[in-house]
Amino acid sequence: MKRIILIIPFVLTLIVSGFLLFYLLQDKDPKKPPSALLNEDIPKIEIPDLFNEKNFLTNVDFKDKLILVNFFASWCAPCKVEHPLFFKIKEDHPSLFIIGVDYKDLKNDALDYLKKDGNPYNFVGYDKQGLIGLEFGVFGLPETFLINKKGKIIYKHLGPLDKKIIENDIYPLLN
């Protein structure tokens, strides 16, 4: 009995250290807080079309489709860096439905931006007040979400995409 009691603090220290080590080795980046919506259903939304605000994209349109949602804005410099990559994604995966959501932007600025840099999106939504972004937990641009055919968010990337991220993280999920 005496021996067991003497061993208890040592065992507890081992357990605590084990937990801490487990979390330390998880390769967590403090600059990229985990998304609350990862592996969750997409929120209920109605996204107005940037080109015609009378048209809306709703959750029904998300059914049985692999969807990439990219939040961007004409005022966002990193968005311009990743913008050409969406043409490449579209070329490599024509069946992927790519949605661009123009976040807290002036409509004319966004239209000019897409006219000048091209429009790689299948649908461009307009989130004037950031309410759609709020539903997706967006807090910085650009942010990209991948939604599977069951309507679950399976991947989120905070910040601009690059070739390495697309090839290593996104493409395997599309196949």
Place this chain on the structure above:
Amino acid sequence: MIFIPYLTENFLKYFLFLLICFFIFLLSGSANAYSEKDLKKITSKLRCMTCQNQSIHDSDADFSKDIKKIIVQKLENGHTEKEIIKFLVKRYGEYIVFEPQMNIKNYFLWFFPFVILAISLIFLIFRIKKN
């Protein structure tokens, strides 16, 4: 003597009008003050996601301004602090709150110090008894 009832009647009307205005002012004033106090309390518990360890209350970042607006709207619609925090945690994750929430993921964090304390006490009692 003739003049007094005339004055009194007008005075009463005027007084009643002032009284109503005062109550309207008081009610609106107290509602705003309550909201401000509530807003400060809630926003102080929330982290600005785009700042370096600043609360939403202390921050002037766009993100914080947006969240403050949403909280004000929710408060005006009669939502409670718990409901507002739940709404934000659902969208931004637990990272948005400074204090870890009491849920199954955090039971270890909340209760482990007490478990350690209990074990230490048992250990201490055992030692004292022995001595």
